[in-house]
Amino acid sequence: MASTSFIVEGMHCGACTGRVERALLAEAGVTAAAANLMARAVRVDFEAPARADSLAEALARAGYPIASAETCLGFEASADAETVAAALQATPGVLSVEIAPESMARVSYAQGTVAPSELVRILGGLGVQARVISATAAPKPVAERQAAEAARLKRQVLVSALLTAPVFFLAMGPHLYPPLHHILAMRVGEDVTRAVQFVFTTLVLAFPGRVFLRLGLPALVRLAPEMNSLVALGALAAWGYSALVVLAPQILPPGTDEVYFEAAAVIVTLILLGRWLEARAKGQAGEAISRLVALRPATARVQRPGGVVELAVEELAPGDLVELTPGGRVAVDGIVTEGHGFVDESMLTGEPVPVEKTPGQPVTGGTVNGTSALVYRVTATGADTVLSRIIALVEAAQGQKLPVQALVDRVTRVFVPVVMALSTLTFALWFALGQGLAPSLVAAISVMIIACPCAMGLATPVSILVGTGRGAELGLLFRRGDALQRLAEVKTLAFDKTGTLTEGRPALTDLFLVPGPTEADLLRLAAGAEARSEHPLARAVVQAAEAQGLPPARARKVVATPGRGLSAEVEGRQILLGNAAALAEAGINPAPLAAQAEAFAQDGKTPVLVALDGTPVAVLALADPPKPHAAEAVAALEREGIAVAMISGDVAATAEAVGRQLGISRVIAGVLPAGKVAALSAMKNTGAVAFVGDGINDAPALAAADVGLALGSGTDVAIEAADVVIVGADPRGAARAVQLSRAVMRNIRQNLFWAFAYNTALIPVAMGVLVPFGGPGLSPMLAAAAMSLSSVFVVTNALRLRRAAA
Incomplete structure (x- = not known):
């Protein structure tokens, strides 16, 4: 069984993830596929006859091509070319291998699944020496890709808004300021204003709006329409009809020569604006991973025979001795070898109190040193560190699907075809009722735009993204x-x-004394005797003395009796520690201590009776606190x-x-x-x-x-x-986990209610059911604005989870 991940940038909503998963599961040999909308990636488990390249082809056929990369490897001339090719081709994520005559291998692989250095190591395992000659840059982290997407969408919004502004001014200005209609008609002329709108709207669709056409129209051809298809159809319908009015008005019935260029341009601009706001919000939602990644320092001070050198963290290896300066961040996992201080591990546990570190204790990469200088020996690097494993767990959790998502997937799968059917029905009814071609088309376009299932598709995954990120912050x-x-x-x-x-370990919880010795003296003498014992209860007595700064007294003639206790000579005094039977066998009457010992036992504590020079003097209560x-x-x-x-x-x-x-x-x-x-x-x-x-x-x-x-x-x-x-070890984490889980599910229910209620309420309005009763319809521009705002609302609502379980 092999497993690999593909980066699929073309996923935009929950419906997309469902199509990606179904495309992969339809391939023979695929046992599981899980798409992660936020990371724009899909993980797939497969076996023969499925191969990485065949899976990539299946995704391309479904309209979701993967992000690929290439590297060129040079290997020793004596190596068998077929063996090299077979080893590389068998690596999960490798799409194709081409062997050149000059002992070079050109490898195409799915970006993010394997690194050129790993391919070199694989060949090294076969005894083939290889090197990287050239390679595509490694894929950027999810947070950086999200930031890049937000920046790209921002540029598209600005371009689209600049191109849409004159169209909106010419089309809507006269409605907002009626005298403007006469000014434009007298000085410019209606034909010129329509021609200007045609040119600028065409530019909007050809450049910033091309993404909807590029993704939406092929999906229609494959009979798998999605949200981009609805936007593309709506914008193209408004533009196409208006273009006919401008270019060939004679083929249209009289009285139908209205243009709707502003609808097409504004639809594209508003939906791009919504996507930009959504991408920005997603970036904020993924801040937990970004903060975790940022915890990794870039360099570390490593001890070498010739002195201390500063190396990139990637070059560290197990066994290296790393110097940690006061206030510095631990580079990778290790064991303290020198120094004594405190380390802030709140990034791991959520607890603000620094943890004491002495030689022999572990330190974790990403934690922050206090005011002392430490030296630690590296024990784990790269993907083996605790921080890397946490990041991997959080990224995996953020892509997980909850059972409630299955219902959403089933709904969104049929939603787009149903919307297209409703749009067609709306056009047919309006036209049949004599409303005319143009109004019928406008109503149909409004239905298509208002019903985009973006909010539905985002309702669950964005809440999971923020919730699991918040969970990581809480440990x-x-x-x-x-x-x-x-x-x-x-x-x-x-x-x-x-x-x-x-x-999880016994400790001294109570000390009962009869008049005579002081507590400090008794504890010091008892610790002296117990220091020679390996019993866990004995260690608890010694630790209690050390905690009070009492050095254990020197003991001799130590005799331990299994099941009874221990006797010794300490500073010339005879001491006996054990149960009542031990005292009785030594000829000492345990009665003065019996009542207190029984009381301790009733509280679930282990009583240890103490006698000095044949006299019962104390009861030590030991328990796991x-x-x-x-x-x-x-x-x-x-x-x-x-x-x-x-x-x-x-x-x-x-x-x-x-x-x-x-x-x-x-x-x-x-x-x-x-x-x-x-x-x-x-x-x-x-x-x-x-x-x-x-x-x-x-x-x-x-x-x-x-x-x-x-x-x-x-x-x-x-x-x-x-x-x-x-x-960490704090049981309050269980309560926080429950609180966070309930907050996430509450948030998901709110998002789903909003998304479903929004579509249920506004699709009939867009169809015009209120118009016969004197109510309003819904223009394509308002439909686009409402659709975009619904997605932004869902993401913004999910962001509230960043304060959950505080």
Whole structure:
């Protein structure tokens, strides 16, 4: 199975993406095709007999040619030319290979699917030394292509507006200022004014308006009309009829010699204006990706035997030692080798608090160093870095289709033919009712223009684009196509406990002392004894002492008894740490500490009794503490009307104690991974269920839930099984994901309502159903303005999602 992506610049609306996908799926061997309107790209999975070149031909036949590029590779003369050609041709994305006699290969490939350097590496893998002789420039990032498109449309709008201005003045000026009609008739003459309108309108259609003719008319020939077809037909009909009035008025019935050049020119200008505003808004919608790309620095300071050199980030390799200056941006992923400081990782986690970095800790490309100088060893470059993977996930998410889009696709597929039929019906009815040729034509043109399904096609993808971009800013990465919609429908959300709601490691939470030793002295002595133990609970005691700046005392004669505890001699004093049985076996009465130990145990904490010189003196309470914002996450979900549960493999007392602390009433404890799946299945009786986890043992539950959310701090296995990745370790990400999902779906419903309601309301008006009752019709110019504004409204409404889940 091979997979490749094509850049298809000719996609302009949701109907276009549907045609692109259907054209590819009709080819034998194609198993999946997903078009991304915002990125102007399509990803296709295929196997024999399909090939990249045959898929490109299928798209060209459908009217959507791909963006291609060429490179010329030189290879060693001793290499077998057929082997070279076969290896290159087998590369996904390569369209054709031509071998020249002078050991050169001219390769044509789909832009954005493969780079010339990759082709060189492929030949190198066969033992063939090759080099790039010439190559087409690499495709620009999506954000740059969108900016270039907006700039091109701006130029077209300006040219079209300048050419349309005299036409509009000559046609509409007399209506706005009646004396102007007599001035023009006396000084210029009607024939001259019409000739001027003809010339300028022809220029509008021939240059800025050519895009509609170039795309729309071939689609008509293929019997697959789309929005460009409607604009082309409407503008050409108005121009063609008016041209006949100017050039051959004798062939028209008397009284039908009105011209409508202004309708054709203004239609083109207004729709181009709408597209320009739409392209600008799309650029703003895609700012999340632009900001992520901008996080990559261009150069890095690399240590070399001869000193420090500044290299392009593309030249870095794993193992390089990179110097990070105060305030500098981390170039690629690595491990700190020297220095101590804090790094701002808000671009990854959304959390503003900088993270402490010491030797041995990871740093991520794109994050910002604080005030300390650091040195780190490169561990990943290029597409392997965390930032590159995040960008790839976000770009993929922005091109995903939600289940609701399937309905929109079905509607837009039949919408254009239905509109053309309604336009024809409108013309026939008006003409049959004796309204005359010209008014009938104007009404038919208005129907075609007003009904362009641009807003419908944009309603879903633009909301996904902005929503997933906002998710990236909040540290939420949607990995599955329908997760964004399904998460909005969730009724119950279940958390794993350890590592998800809790820190995942034991810590000293309480210290009970009988009169005698001070807390500092006891903790210092206990840490001295526990420092010689490998037990996780012992490490918690040592960390608690270190957190208070207490150096562990020196210990000797350390004896550990499994299942009981540990004894040692510390600074000449005998210390014993363990459970009640350990004290009793040592001849020490644990009764003075029993009540407090039991109280700690009831709270789900592990009590460790301490005796000094044969006297019971303290109880240490050790537990896996809840994360700082876990309770806040639970409360936020409950405010959204979602039932919160916790599923844990821990013992019931501990799990229930954590549940009480966080306000979770439904706790399922003591279950294995299979038990988590069964618990989730039972919860589905009340509606869709989401699960949040982080460990390998959570993978089955993440896959079994309607929506699985994995903490980015968890294992790769858990992340692969999840639908949504919460970058970092903050459980509040689950609440933000739900809020964002609901905001996106609410936005999509608003957009679809506007788009459908707009067409439903204005198509009858354009057909003239109100005219017999004294109501208004709808001129082609007003229809074009309304159609363009509907698309701009949809995109502008989607942009509000940039503030969602704040």
